[in-house]
Each structure stands twice: as C-alpha cells, then as structure tokens.
Amino acid sequence: MMKQNNSRNCGVTSQVRHRCGWCCLGPLTxxxxxxxxxVCLSHGHRRAERSKTTxxxxxxxxxxxxxxxxxxxxxxxxxxxxxxxxxxxxFTNVSPSGRTLPLPNYAIPDLTGTPxxxxxxxxxxxxxxxxxxxxxxSAGGSIYVSNxxxxxxxxxxxxxxxxxxxxxxxxxxxxxxSLLGSKKKGLICRRxxxxxxxxxxxxxxxxxxxxxxxxxxxxxxxxxxxxKVTLSCGHRxxxxxxxxxxxxxxxxxxxxxxxxxxx
Numbered sequence: 001m002m003k004q005n006n007s008r009n010c011g012v013t014s015q016v017r018h019r020c021g022w023c024c025l026g027p028l029t030x031x032x033x034x035x036x037x038x039v040c041l042s043h044g045h046r047r048a049e050r051s052k053t054t055x056x057x058x059x060x061x062x063x064x065x066x067x068x069x070x071x072x073x074x075x076x077x078x079x080x081x082x083x084x085x086x087x088x089x090x091f092t093n094v095s096p097s098g099r100t101l102p103l104p105n106y107a108i109p110d111l112t113g114t115p116x117x118x119x120x121x122x123x124x125x126x127x128x129x130x131x132x133x134x135x136x137x138s139a140g141g142s143i144y145v146s147n148x149x150x151x152x153x154x155x156x157x158x159x160x161x162x163x164x165x166x167x168x169x170x171x172x173x174x175x176x177x178s179l180l181g182s183k184k185k186g187l188i189c190r191r192x193x194x195x196x197x198x199x200x201x202x203x204x205x206x207x208x209x210x211x212x213x214x215x216x217x218x219x220x221x222x223x224x225x226x227x228k229v230t231l232s233c234g235h236r237x238x239x240x241x242x243x244x245x246x247x248x249x250x251x252x253x254x255x256x257x258x259x260x261x262x263x
Contacts, residue, residue, distance in 0.1 A: 023221050023254060025070065028182050028192040031061040031165075034096035036103050039170065047077065048168075049176040055083040056105045058170030061096035062179075065163040070184040071134040071146075072166055078176035079129040085172035086127040089135045089154070090119025090143060093162040107169035118143060119167060120154035127174045137164060188221055188245055220254050221246060233258040 029045035038050045038057035050058035066072065076087070088107045093116045104110035111117040126133055126147040133147040141158040144151060158164070170177055181192040219227045225239035235255045238246060246252075247260050 023188055023190045025067070025182060025184060025190050025192045026064060028066075028072070028179060029063045030179060031063045031096040033101075034059070034061045034099045034103065036060065036105075036170070043178065046180075047176065047178045048170060049078070050170040052078075052080045052175045055085070055172045057103075058175070059103045059107060059111075060168050060170065061092070062166035063096075064165075066091070066137075066166050066182070067184055068139050068160065069136055070182050071136040072182045073132060073134050073180040074168065075132045075178045075180055076127050076129050076174045076176070077178055079127070079173045080175055081173055083172040085121060086124045086174045087122045087177070088119050088169035088171050089122060089145065090117065090167050091137050091158055091164045092117045092167050093159060093164055096165055106171070107167060111167070116159070116162075117167070118155060118158045119169065121171075122154070123152075124173060126150075129174075132180065135166075187249055188242065191223070231258075232261040 030041055030048050032041065032045055035041060035048070036050065036057040036059040038054055039060060040049050041047065041060075042049070045063065048058075048060045062072070074087075074089075079086075090107060090112070092111070107117070107119040108121065112119050120143060122133065122135075122145055126145065131147060133145055135143065135145040135154075137143050137158050137160075139160075140156070141160050142156045143154045143158060145154055146152070168177065181194075183189055183191045217226055219225050219239035219242050220237045221242040222239060225241070227237050227239060229238045229240060229243040230236040231238070231243075231253050233253045233256050235253050237253070237255055246254060251260055252258060253260060
C-alpha cells in the first residue's frame with residue numbers, strides 16, 4: 001500500500017513560469033512519492049534532505065525518465081562527518097510510481113541486488129558540502145560521474161532497452177542535496193527547464209548549465225548569446241551561430257514550428 005507523502009514535502013515552493021522550446025528536455029525534479037523514510041523534499045521538489053541522525057533511508061528518484069548522455073547536476077548542500085561514505089548514484093528501469101513504500105534502506109545492495117537497478121558509490125572526495133557533480137549513463141551503458149573537471153567511470157552494463165530513471169541514495173556524510181537540472185550535448189545543447197532562482201546560489205548563473213530564467217533577448221537554444229536573428233515567421237529568438245544549426249538540422253522556428261524560409 002502506498003503511503004501518504006504529505007509529510008515529506010516540507011516547505012515546497014511553487015515553480016516559476018518560464019519559456020521553453022523544443023531544445024528543452026522538460027522539467028526535472030525528485031519524484032514526489034518514491035522517497036526514503038528519512039527524506040524530506042522542498043524547494044519545488046528539487047531539494048532532498050535526509051535526517052542527519054542516520055546514514056540510511058535516503059533513496060530518491062528522478063521525476064521523469066532521463067535520456068542517454070543527459071548529464072544530471074547535483075549540488076551537495078550539507079554534510080555531516082560522523083558517518084562513513086557518501087552519495088550513491090545510478091539508474092533503474094523500474095518506475096518510481098510503481099514502487100511499494102517504504103523503500104529499501106539502501107541502493108547498494110538492496111536495490112542493486114534486484115533486476116533493473118544499477119548504482120555505484122561516489123568517492124567522498126567528490127561530495128563535500130558545496131560541491132557540484134554531474135552523472136549520466138553513456139550510449140554504451142556505462143555510468144560516469146564528473147566533479148571539477150575530473151571524470152570517472154563508475155560501472156558498466158546498464159540495460160538500455162527500456163526507459164531509465166535516475167536514482168540517488170543520500171547516504172553517509174552527504175545528507176542534503178539539490179537537483180540543479182540537466183543538459184545533453186549534441187549539435188545543439190539541450191537543457192532541462194530552468195531552476196527557480198531561490199534554489200540557485202549567487203555563482204550558479206555563471207555555470208555551464210546556465211539554469212537561471214531566460215531573458216527575453218537571449219537565444220532560446222544556447223541561452224547565452226543575444227537573439228539577433230529574426231526568422232521568416234517574425235520571431236527574433238536565435239543568435240547567429242544557433243540560427244545556422246537550427247536551420248540545417250530542424251528547419252523550423254523553435255517557438256512556433258513554422259518553416260524557416262529566410263533570415
């Protein structure tokens with residue numbers, strides 16, 4: 001039987017309005033039902049905090065399926081050094097919505113010992129309070145993590161034949177984390193929906209993810225440069241560099257989907 005989760009979502013804030021186009025990967029938060037017994041969600045389900053009086057019962061999952069090579073960024077907000085070990089991250093093809101509560105105590109070995117779960121421990125040196133790390137599953141089925149430019153392969157053998165959800169075990173020293181969003185690089189870099197400003201630190205607007213709200217004069221693809229190109233439909237929404245990519249790869253306006261005939 002599913003538990004009521006009202007007590008878990010402490011101080012939830014409403015999400016800000018934002019503008020999205022086809023380059024958006026969609027909203028990304030923690031799943032609101034499938035959370036460990038000692039976890040409280042807040043900040044629009046983007047922050048998860050485990051009781052620091054224990055090192056276990058800290059499982060959380062992504063609210064939606066994630067794509068191959070979609071890098072999820074997590075910030076460690078708080079840690080406590082009385083415990084050993086730190087975050088465990090991974091992926092599962094078992095939907096969070098179909099899980100029975102209470103969840104198991106641990107990702108490893110409770111979940112990894114069952115079909116459809118892959119997770120590995122992140123080194124403590126990657127996870128001090130204030131650190132930000134990315135993790136993702138590659139097209140070859142390997143899980144990677146990176147921190148401050150250091151990339152590490154955690155494990156291989158993830159089944160890519162079914163949809164995957166991200167899972168994090170808020171274990172050991174790290175007891176409070178924020179999900180800052182995600183990005184997927186390609187010809188055009190795609191990102192998840194912008195994160196509300198209350199969740200961002202002062203330096204976050206300068207990070208590579210650039211997850212703050214998009215101003216009206218920014219390119220809707222790169223979200224960095226000024227939109228200087230007016231398309232045939234009348235929308236002025238692309239920088240010069242991205243306009244070439246969009247025209248060649250998609251051929252339509254990212255806002256209204258009308259065919260691009262001229263700049």
